[in-house]
Amino acid sequence: MAPGHPVRALWLDPQDGLIARIAAAIEHCTAQPALHPVQTVVLLPYAQLMPLAQTLWSQVMQGGFAPRFETTRNWARSMTGFMPGPDDITFDAARDGLTAQTLLERAGLGAQRDALAGRLVESAQQLAALVAAVAPVQRPAWVARARAVVASGLDAPVLALESAVARVALEWAAASSYATDALFAAVTADAAGGAGLDCLVVLEGFQAEPLAQALQAQMGDKACSTALPAQAARGSIALHAARDLEDEAQRAAACVLRHVEAGRTPVALAATDRVLTRRVRAMLDTQGIAIRDENGWTLSTTRAAAHVMGALRACRWDASSDAVLDWLKNAPAFAQDPVLLLEKSLRRAGVQAWRAWSAPDPLANPSQPGLAALTALTLEVNRLLQTLQRARPLVQWLQGLHALLQASGQWDLLAGDAAGDKLLAVLRLSPAEQGAFEQSLAPTAWATRRLDLAQFTAWVNDALEAAKFVPSHTSLAGDEQVVILPMSQLLARPFAAVVLPGCDEVRLAVSPEPPGPWTAAQRAALALPTREALAQAVRAAWRDVLQTPHCDVLWRHSDDTGEPLLPSPLVQELLLEGLAPTAMDPREHRAVSSQPAPKPQPMAPALPVQRLSASAYEDLRRCPYRFFALRQLGLKEADELEGEVDKRDFGLWLHAVLKTFHEALKAAPAYDLPARVAMINAAAEEVTQAMHLGEDEFLPFAAAWPQVRDGYLDWLVKHEASGARFEQAEVWQEQPLGPLTLIGQIDRIDQDADDAVLLIDYKTEALAKTRDRVRQPTEDTQLAFYAALQPHDTLRAAYLNVGEKGATTAVEQPAVVQVRDALIAGILHDMQRIREAAALPALGEGSACDFCAARGLCRKDFWDAA
Template structure:
């Protein structure tokens, strides 16, 4: 009889136990559980079937916890200390100069533990071990095989010759002690084969006390009797008979799979199910399902947890180390200061104000690194104090020195304390657990005297964070996220198996880069087939114990077919039924929210908002005026709603930087030499070259590529001097540079700006010059359409100048003026009149349409706001 059609497995165990040991006192019995989730239902059935009012329960435990009570005569060396020793051995040998030695050491340590666990003893002679490998590989002697044999052989004997007891050996020693002291009747719950040490333990234990095995594989096949373990009665495995409400949902992509899982879980909750397991094979889909459930205010109890490397508490830690090692790259610093864990001992408003000021200053001054540069820019006490704390914390981590791992961890704690991070961690469950981990690592490695560089220690720390998991135990929910191995002997109201495609079930179970399956089998190590069998046994047990199971997978992924797990595909064939779930897909389609035709998202018309008069600015610059003419809607978003983005910090030099340097050079040059005529040409060239070298010297300190722009400017210096001397011959003389002006357009609007340069003549006539690092043709194109570019006309009006011209500084052969064909005084008057009329209309409610030409839209930061791609296509 299939298990689900008969008594529950807990009933079978309880009946057998009560037959063997009449109640009420069962304290002398030990029951080994696969996990503690099994304890409650088993105890409930024991109490219900015992027929007594008070029952003294047996000892319910797991292998791991049972052996912990066995004392050892010698101390156990931690895995972290063994890993450090193995790393040192690899570094000393120099076998893998370009490899990640920490990852390699971790994999070798796993191999060493496997050899110990399986009681494998390698030959003492390296040649004999090499011959053993040659036979297993069925290959002739070659350099690669010799190297593999040498590495494993030397490291194995170096590690095993130590008198220290490692974790695996300690576990085996405790098991042996328990078996030698066996007296209590033992009941064991299994779903798959035990490891070699545990199997040997049961065999030895059975020689001294009764051992009964409840193998779920056997129970599920219909044999409801417990097996008595003996050499004449080995355990056997039977084929599973599926007796569940089982169905499959093929999804079209990740999002549909996540939505289907979310919908089905909510349907189960509405149906009254109070124990729902989501067994995630694909963690990416699981994260999306969790987000959808939490959006519906359904909390999730996560038994799988998250590695510390993925948590915010570790992100702030690693970002800090990146900032210290990367000379305080601005993005690392900004990300760090935006973390709520940094400066947690200060009011949050102070931290937010400091990081806002720093970001604004960095983008405004285009500074991308170096804490000293940040401190030079600081304007407020809050920012200066924050940067000082960063500096003091960084001094605790001298990146150019070497310390022990414990020494680095101590300095890390001091550094984080200076930043207020420890205060923030203490207020967070994951932070408190990470603090405990750091303390444990310091204690475990206290006796290790090996010294490591900052980079080596940082890679070690990153690996440790990736190997340790945080589980939030504060959430209790009917919805449990778990993994397949954690479902052993557990029953749920409903189970959702997520991401069961061929890539994820059984998944990658390879043994790593050391030895293939043939060699592992020859050495007595577990092979891939055994690991696959264990996963398969867990899946069979889950399906046997649970009556309602839905399996999901992405039938298509990135437009390509994606196969179901071969195990589940075989199940479909055996049952001669496609098993496809038919209700979810229509529900998902009906559940999609379709915007109404009047919704802004469906609007296929050009946005053209009207700005409230109180929001209209009272000042406008020539660049803002240009934006208004290029696209009114862009002006509305940037200058009226003030949604303009902060400038990006440019890490690579470009033409904008070149223009800034040229402006500074010419301002300083004419400040020293306002009149060139009559001075020796050699002296003028020397002055211009000196100033240019001084300006570019600062630029080169930040970026070596500034040399290229410097050479470009050097090629144009002679042409510039020729142009300036010609200006003076024509009566124009330098008067001012970088001077601010403003002009009242009407009672409610000022036109303001800063001129690059102003020249005058003897009769008082003025001319505006605007330096442009563009060629003549580009500038001529700007002025081709009358009134299209407002910059020169606006500058002329503000300074009351009769002329205004662009100065093209992009051609080393000549420097030329580019000016409008129209009379500048007439153009300036028309320009002001138009601006006055536009703002008069805007105050009256005229709209600002998104009617900019494609060229204006090309680099517009507001294109996502106006959604031109939607309505322009229509």
């Protein structure tokens, strides 16, 4: 501890320091001061102060007895023998959530138990802290007064559920026994003349602890209290205004590094925002900084929790293919080659729901490699997923999840990992813990109550959300360079510097919202923390932090959504006092010379093109490099299995509907409009089910369908009146062209009145865009290419624009034969040049680059401007 540090004076001042005041209190309370400090307990506001207080006492009071430095929770834990009852509050979310549901059922709220259980646990745990602070003999009278308080303020009919939860929470807290009840027995024994404490000293933090105050009152003259927060001069304060979260995280990490380099250690990093703090820690880890994380993070955000929740999501009866693939890719028991083949097959087939997938028969496809392994993997996955399908009691669910994790190889990833061990303990997944858990559940309804998978998953999720994981520190105590902790726990600790990120109006609110459903009147009557008390605690913590010798305060101007943010009112007060954000950036900026890349111009004569489609040749015409990357190299983006239904999905759906409708109409001709409407609606329903389109996600297009249908049927009547007739739909055709084979699937082939072939390609785009396609005949590839697939010398081709607003319009390409001949000559010329090693440059022009899958390869954004 630095000689001039304010915390040094707080603890070690010979007259007014905490050590001197504790020693004076012991001398005042004990009959034999030289012999009985060990019969003194000093209660601290939080556990991290215990080793510091013990060390400072030994430095000042060398060779003498030392009192016990404890927190109320640690003191109660040291008194063995407490076992909670079946319905007691345990402050363990995995157990309390079950008890809450039972109590709600007893109160006649079984139908709402899933929605209310979390609120009940929160309310009951808040009241439990108050009930535990009342001596057991005085508890009945306190509960009687509390019942009247809880019954008031929530009596409106609209608040009936809130009122019921509050009443159940009070009765639950009142009926529970607590480990801290032993503390009242300890202080009462001394008051009665038995073996107990000689002195109790309470060191108060920013907020008074009800239990510590109650124990002090129980001890009478043998107890005293003193406040830890002290007034001292402010240290050196630097204000940093950042643009956004990333800028703030970088600046905060740089501030920490500057303090470490200057020897100002340990540095306190206040955890005001979980995401921001983890980002800063990641940056510090890359620099090899020794970090002690006292704040930790929610267990549900760890990789261990992702393994368990991923496995449970994959077991749902309606699990998506992505959910199953995510589980398989993180399960070591499954060979990755078959898993990758499975992913490729699912994406090629567009199977979104796992239950819709069935592996192809390897005997029917002997030429395709890997089908046997794919089939075996599918069968094994389905077998494992079936093990967690049926309803069962909770302990059997734990056994089944344990078996699934072992079969998938994920158990070994959890066991031995710090977060994994914490998860196994919280969920009672190890056999030994399952036995103890089963025994504790035996007196309750949960010993036999059957849960389905959704209920079990919700229980697991709630338990992981409520649990906290604090990583262990590998260095020796005192060797850490950075300590991550809540701002309130900087109190009375000798940090050389503190970095406070997240000091904006949202994350450092000057008047925090009190937790729980209680009204202001109820909070005051029950002695729950009020908004005013919380605001005073925040201000007290803020004043204390600013007394650190070096303090960096950071905030951002905008949030992730782009919404502007103001500094916290506490920071605004500093700005009004005359402090200004520093102009010095704590980051080290390096000058890096620009090294633009040249435009790529590959040559690929060794990659001959043997099969050519219209879209492939369109790529060549728009950008030769895209043709090289996507067609010759065969690179392809992985398609998403899940996503919102978009315009492309509607186009595919419409193609399939019109194909089904016209084939049915050709087989059973119908000429009256109602019959045709019924046939096309049946086709639409059939295709919707075949494509597994949900009603909710397809609703916008389904709403437009009647207009689309009516407009198309009106056009069809006029089309047939001209003498045209439908022949085929979705026709796959191949046409040899020298060393090439032209391939393509034509939406529709009709015969016109003169028996000439009429090629039709459906479009659901804007009509103006369709007309632009044929405005310059030689610029249009698609219709000319489809014409090249036909052996006929006389033919017609048109785009059919099926508008969502009800109008269907044919846009014909009148010079399709001439354009086809020019296109064929161009294809032969271009393919010959590729075989002769002509360059395939990246053009980087026009709209072709806006949505190009090869843009990351051509590096257009890094080209040399010259």
